[in-house]
Amino acid sequence: MTALYEVSPPTQPTSSHPPVLHMTDIVKRFGPVEVLHGVHLEVRAGEVHALLGENGAGKSTLMKILAGVQPATSGELRLGGEAVRFRSVADAARHGVRMLFQELSLAPDLSAEENLYLGDMSPLISDRELRDQAAAHLHSLGLDLPLGVPVRTLSVGERQMLAIARALVGEPRVLVFDEPTAPLTAPEIEKLFEFIAQIRGRGVAVVYISHHLGEVFRIADRVTVLRDGRNIATSDVASTTQQQIIEWMVGRHVEVQSRVQPVSGDPVWQIEARPTGASPLHLELRAGEVIGLVGIVGSGRGAALRSLVGIGGESLWNGQPVLSLEDALRRGIGILPEDRKAEGAVLDGTIRENIALSSLPAVSRAGVVQSGPERQLVQQWIEQLHIRPAQPEYLTGALSGGNQQKVVLGRVLAAQPKVLILEEPTRGVDIGAREEIYEVIAGLAAAGLPIILSSGDAQEVLGLATRILVFRGGEVVSELHAPVTLEEVIAHVTGARTH
Amino acid sequence: MSQAHARTDRSPAWRQLLSRYGLWLVFAALLAIASLLSDRFLTVPNFLNIARQTSVNALLAFGMTAVILKGGIDLSVGSILAVVGVIAVFLDQAGVPFVGTVLLSLAAGGLIGSLNGVMVAYGKIAPFIVTLAALTIWRGVTLVLTDGSPLSKLSPAFQAFGNVSPLGVPSPVWLALSALLATWFLLRRTGWGRGIYALGSSEDAARFAGLPVDRLKVSVYAFSGLMSALAALLLTSRLNSAQPTAGSGFELDAIAAVVVGGTSLAGGRGGVIGTLLGALIIGVLNNAMNLLDVNAFYQQIVKGLVIVGALLFERFLSSRSA
Structure with missing residues (x-):
């Protein structure tokens, strides 16, 4: 090691x-x-x-x-x-007791000295006094940070130091x-x-x-x-x-059996992802294959995945450019986004309205939604995914997390994608619904759908993927093939093992 | 999607009914009070009068409903109304047949509205700013084109347009009802309408669903422009002239009608039926105060209070039932 x-x-x-x-x-x-x-x-x-x-x-x-x-x-x-x-x-x-959260919580338009004393600033302090005080504090910490300019002009590293310096004020x-x-x-x-x-x-x-x-x-x-x-x-x-x-x-003896069988055959998708400002990624996908992407926050996993659908970069799918989510839908690329409440579900809409949202042209005639075909489509996915309650007119925002996720998955699948991207498919989903979603994913793969699965939960990836790409420091550092143990995956993810 | 919340809550049935039909109660109460206070209120001619007076605001408010449902706002409807009125009179005076004047005016309104949409969707400027700029720009264009004085002398067909009463109902009322049905159908029965609601509820979710978000934005402002053009034709015919100050301040009444009608300013929730009620509540209020000879200065105060009161009442109902 x-x-x-x-x-x-x-x-x-x-x-x-x-x-x-x-x-x-x-x-x-x-x-x-x-x-x-x-x-x-x-x-x-x-x-x-x-x-x-x-x-x-x-x-x-x-x-x-x-x-x-x-x-x-x-x-x-x-x-x-x-x-x-x-x-x-x-x-x-x-x-x-102070905690520095992952997201830096500085006011981007205020200067370093204003950020340092935000909240406990004496109302009558002059700019000069404030600056002197800040300079003295930073000096005592051995830090040299630009004062008097908005902190959004500072580098990420400088902002982090500033955030720490602020935590040390008290x-x-x-x-x-x-x-x-x-x-x-x-x-x-x-x-x-x-x-x-x-x-x-x-x-x-x-x-x-x-x-x-x-x-x-x-x-x-x-x-x-x-x-x-x-x-x-x-x-x-x-x-x-x-x-x-x-x-x-x-844990010492972790045996995770993948639900998906490894596949052979020629790739059906040649994918070239080009995230802006990061190294490009080449992927080959076979029918029925589940590729797992693992890597911690900031490892480049998320950026590479999103560039596949034209966010923060672009991609080529079998030579066809995908520059936006509209392109992705048109080319048969379905994506289940990681943030269910903000990106996945239309919470103000009913189950019916959500499931039909990506398939409107298919259930419309001259732009008018035909309620018969729509209801049939929605009913089919409510049953197939066991959405509870099984009422098309139920408000999506009032569903449990697991059922909301199933509604979003139903929306993606109703559009009959030719390839599926799953981003944290079970985040915030209860155990029961999680198992059901795994079954659905395994079933889709068995039916020949190629799937890209990105998740921070290594165990989840192990249970579904036949091939695992490990991201670290902005690029893929290793490719693992099932069967592989959870320890091995974690060792690669954490950098304890590099090959 | 507005009616959806009543289906899922666990509050008593009367609460659900009240929160669903609370606005109708407000309207009914207003009618009852007005009838008690003035014996001239509860008559057929007066009701037709209210409907006619409300129609211009209703047209603007229907367009505004679509924009607000999408999560935007359109402050430029009054100015678009004014400039399209001028264009219509120019066309009319140039000898264009009235049908041509109508079609070209509607096209002009839609085009001007779509410019707002382009700035919002592709220029990524906040709708409030874009349409605030459009408000002053198109008012300025109107003043330049008219040199500040009214354009009168309309062709007989144009004059008749807003002043006839087929089957005893004034043409503005027919027009507003048709626009109501069309807007309702577009919002509730078409993919376009679904897209508007989804976009207003969550733009990210709409994008991830693969909807053509930018084109939807352009089209919704074009729709509002179209409704302004329709209102322009009506008002020009009613006034028998294009006034350089026509429609000034109308955006506020339109927004008030939408908001009183229960559509959320955050987008995604509400509908055009509520807007009709909102417009009628405002129309009845204006009419009743005129009949009662309420001082015009006080009328403004009362109107503002009723708007706030109606919203508080709805908030009270929905918070208890949520």
């Missing part, structure tokens, strides 16, 4: 520092579903503590509880020995990073790591969430692994290995 980064355990021993944060027996329920089943986390002052786990392991939920985004159902949170309960993000910040005790390197370039990552080392030196407790194991081994002192909402292990980074951590993350 080759590590992506050189493994260099931190030199300063941190075990001497006292724990500043105790999370004990944290339980979180959403309605009847329990997602955290009594999780513990202990972070010491002046340590970088990596929080690891697969998608859905509960990392984000736990951190949202810590940062005051949502309350725990039960459990105890102690900060410096004192029991606390945060009512809001601002409340958590007042107690010295001298926090706990700072949470969620995938901070995803949008950054290699030199910017180096800078970030230096910076995190410096923050640690100031005695701040850092919680670091990442999918890059190489990063974890470079900067973290200890690691806690969660799986399915439970603690699996906490260990000093120096006394563990990447192999060990992956086993903790996925």
Whole structure:
């Protein structure tokens, strides 16, 4: 096993520092579903503590509880020995807990100094005073950022540093990073790591969430692994290995049998994707083949996929250009978009109106929708996909997540696509509906439909794909063929294994 | 898609009925109050009068309904009305047969409206800004073309257009009813209408469904322009002249009719039947206040209060039933 980064355990021993944060027996329920089943986390002052786990392991939920985004159902949170309960993000910040979210939350049209003191700015401070204060703060952190210009003119790396600097204004005790390197370039990552080392030196407790194991081994002192909402292990980074951590993350004996049979034969689609500003991607698709795309946020997976339908780039399908979603529909390319509520379903529309939306010409005569053929088409997909309630006039916005997703899938399939792109097909979908959707996908593949499946859930991809492309750093770094184990896929995704 | 919400909620039946027909209640209450206050109100001639007076606003409001359902707004309807009125009189005075004048005027209205749509769809400028600019541009063009004074002397056919009463019903009413049916049919029974609703509900979802989103946007503003042209022909005939200030401020009454009629300004929800009711509520209100000799200054205040009140009433009903 080759590590992506050189493994260099931190030199300063941190075990001497006292724990500043105790999370004990944290339980979180959403309605009847329990997602955290009594999780513990202990972070010491002046340590970088990596929080690891697969998608859905509960990392984000736990951190949202810590940062005051949502309350725990039960459990105890102690900060410096004192029991606390945060009512809001601002409340958590007042107690010295700050979280840097994946999306940078800066005001793009304000300057760096205005962003730094946004919210706690004295109303009578002059521009000069504000700038001096900001310069002093940035200097104390060893940062050199342009002042007096809108922050949208700064680079992504500079904005990230600024966001961290802002979090440090109130001298926090706990700072949470969620995938901070995803949008950054290699030199910017180096800078970030230096910076995190410096923050640690100031005695701040850092919680670091990442999918890059190489990063974890470079900067973290200890690691806690969660799986399915439970603690699996906490260990000093120096006394563990990447192999060990992956086993903790996925479980020791994971056997995922793909529901789809590998296919042979000549490709029916030659696809050339050209995402803007990233390397092009060549794909060959056979009839009945399911290609899985995996890769963490920022790996280039999403950008490559969207360029296939003319968003943020363009593509050639068997030599025919696809520049827009209209082109895609015309060429028989169906896409199930990842954001069901914003991009997938027309929530104000009925089930009937949604399912027929991409097939209107087929059920219309001279532009007038013929209610007979429309009802027949809609009824067919309601039955085939087991949409509940099976009422064409039911409002889509009032359906459960799983049924909304089935309605969108019905809309895509009703247009009789010749190739199907699935983007996070079961995100926010309950387990029952998820199984049904998997069955439908497997059935479509068995009937000869070529499918491209992109998902952040590696297990989902393993269960359906016959071939898996792994994205990292903006391009495809490996191609895996079924049968392959979940550990292998995760190892490639996280960069623990590179070939 | 507007009537859909009543099907899914679990509130008592009377609540659902009320939220579905609340606007009719407002209208009925208004009629009852007006009848009590004035004995001249509840008569056939007065009702025909209301219908006739409402027809121009109704035409503009039907076009506006499509635009607002799409998630846009059209502030330029009054100015398009004015400039098309001038074009129609020019054509008429040049000796073009009246049928030709009608067709060419409608084409002009549709074309001018589609310019708005092009700026919105391809220029990616907010509809409010595009149509605000169009409002002043076409008013300016009208003033230039007329040199600020009315154009009169219409051909007999043009004069008759808005002033005849086939089967005892004034022609403006026939026209508004036909436009109502046509708009309802387009919005509810055609793929175009489905596209408008989907687009207004979520532009991204409409794009992912493969709909021709940009062309839909252009067409909906063209439709509004067409309705403005129809209103222009009617008003020009009624006034027996093209006035340089004709239609000034009409966009506000049209928007008010749409909004009072229950169409969401956010797009995607509502319909043209509601707009008809909205236009009638405003029309009845104007008529009743005139009959009651309410001071014109106070009329404006009352109208504004009724608009806000009608919306609050609807909000109250739908929030309780949601």
